[in-house]
Amino acid sequence: MTALNWKLVVDTRDAQTLADFWAAALEYEVEDATPLIDHLLKAGDLPEAAVAEHNGHRVFRGYAAVRHPEDPYDPFTGIGKGRRLLFQDVPEPKTVKNRLHIDIHAEPDGLETLVSRLESLGATRVNEVDKGPAGHWWVMRDPEGNEFCVA
Template identity: 30%
Template structure:
């Protein structure tokens, strides 16, 4: 589904046009939110600190995501298989990835997923690399004209997408 679209229909592309179209609306919303005050009269703002992923084995899943993203292990959290959770730290100041154990297995499609954009490879090269790390193919939305994306799942079944790189969008 095209989240930036006012029609809420899947646009069939990698959404770059959606982001361009929504950039003005987003800028206006951020400007308005920046000056907004809570009921207590304090400025309202948040930062996404962690993206938390429920899983059966935090250490093993963190190893997969570390190899996928290049995020490093937190020096005090998640470095050992017997640790109760695992934390990967983003080197660029972005949100960290926190893996926490849950007793139940994943049974349905994610309600939230990550769209990943390769920085040093093409979408297709990155897809092959990630499949080699242990991901599985869920759906291939690549089109003959080069647009589209690939939906994969990590070793515990959590879906994520690989989009085209910036160079491929050129």
């Protein structure tokens, strides 16, 4: 039996901005779909209204993805074939606590340094949890309010 491929999809207000945050937070790469978009536009398979510009690249309006820099990807589409997060704009705002979240692990003795770096990217501290020998971590929120943990 072979393990399944997957991606985590996150609903957003601004997919491009949140992808930038998570790419920086995780040291991932924002996927560049410019060659695919150019191809689809030229073929008439994608309307101009479905495309926007962000950081000098053409992007699918309302969608963005980030991938682990060491994982394989399709060079034509820019789509990763490994660890990915896909961000998609939705009309409704976030209203309750996440039922699924990401845990980011700091280097030994690097928790405060990592938390401070994430704050500089736009994250906010919510709650410090200290369970003694069982663990010490911070609950944080990304720029759109999605909770995640840093341990």
